[in-house]
Amino acid sequence: QSALTQPPSASGSRGQSVTISCTGTSSDVGGSHYVSWYQQYPGKAPKLMIYEVNKRPSGVPDRFSGSKSGNTASLTVSGLQPEDEADYYCSSYAGRNNFVFGTGTTVTV
Amino acid sequence: EVQLVQSGVEVKKPGESLKISCKGSGYSFNTHWIAWVRQMPGKGLEWMGIIYPDDSDTKYSPAFQGQVTISADKSISTAYLQWNTLKASDTAMYFCARRRDHRHDFWGQGTRVIVSS
Numbered sequence: 001q002s003a004l005t006q007p008p009s010a011s012g013s014r015g016q017s018v019t020i021s022c023t024g025t026s027s028d029v030g031g032s033h034y035v036s037w038y039q040q041y042p043g044k045a046p047k048l049m050i051y052e053v054n055k056r057p058s059g060v061p062d063r064f065s066g067s068k069s070g071n072t073a074s075l076t077v078s079g080l081q082p083e084d085e086a087d088y089y090c091s092s093y094a095g096r097n098n099f100v101f102g103t104g105t106t107v108t109v
Numbered sequence: 110e111v112q113l114v115q116s117g118v119e120v121k122k123p124g125e126s127l128k129i130s131c132k133g134s135g136y137s138f139n140t141h142w143i144a145w146v147r148q149m150p151g152k153g154l155e156w157m158g159i160i161y162p163d164d165s166d167t168k169y170s171p172a173f174q175g176q177v178t179i180s181a182d183k184s185i186s187t188a189y190l191q192w193n194t195l196k197a198s199d200t201a202m203y204f205c206a207r208r209r210d211h212r213h214d215f216w217g218q219g220t221r222v223i224v225s226s
Binding site for chain 1 (some may be wrong): 139142144146153154155156159166170171206210211212213214216217218220
């Protein structure tokens with residue numbers, strides 16, 4: 001399966017909002033309730049930020065929110081903070097125990 | 110506390126074999142799928158495959174089928190990723206991650222593999 005498509009970069013000033021898109025197909029994003037988002041700092045392991053489209057694990061600030069429409073999922077970071085500067089990857093369950101990641105987006109604050 | 114601890118950096122030559130590990134603790138290792146994810150230098154995450162330690166049921170991404178072998182030893186709560194013949198293009202960081210439902214909720218710290226003559 002092909003990687004999900006994300007914009008290479010996104011930016012915003014401190015306190016502003018930024019939204020990252022993640023476009024797939026009806027075989028993954030469009031046909032799945034299971035879209036996740038991961039944050040990764042350079043040289044570190046990814047961290048789960050959003051799962052099942054719009055749910056936040058314990059400890060993730062409510063500034064992070066997710067949504068989905070058709071074949072495109074989105075991650076919004078509201079009230080940007082300097083520590084939000086990182087790479088973000090979406091992921092979708094693609095059926096039959098397969099997963100696919102997005103191409104990744106670098107967020108600059 | 111859930112932890113996945115991976116083996117250390119590996120420096121190998123093309124043609125050599127390699128097996129890296131991922132040891133789980135703080136949860137029921139046998140009954141949670143473990144996935145492997147590749148990240149080539151400066152690139153994005155690529156989902157390689159997954160194993161269920163209790164019965165070693167394994168699924169590979171088509172891109173990695175036949176290129177690597179995923180295995181597990183449930184008696185020591187450890188999953189493995191193995192290559193028989195390394196290539197320079199296998200140079201990457203490799204992460205293991207626990208699958209919970211349809212997300213990867215805990216990750217290992219990564220194992221850096223360098224393949225160079």
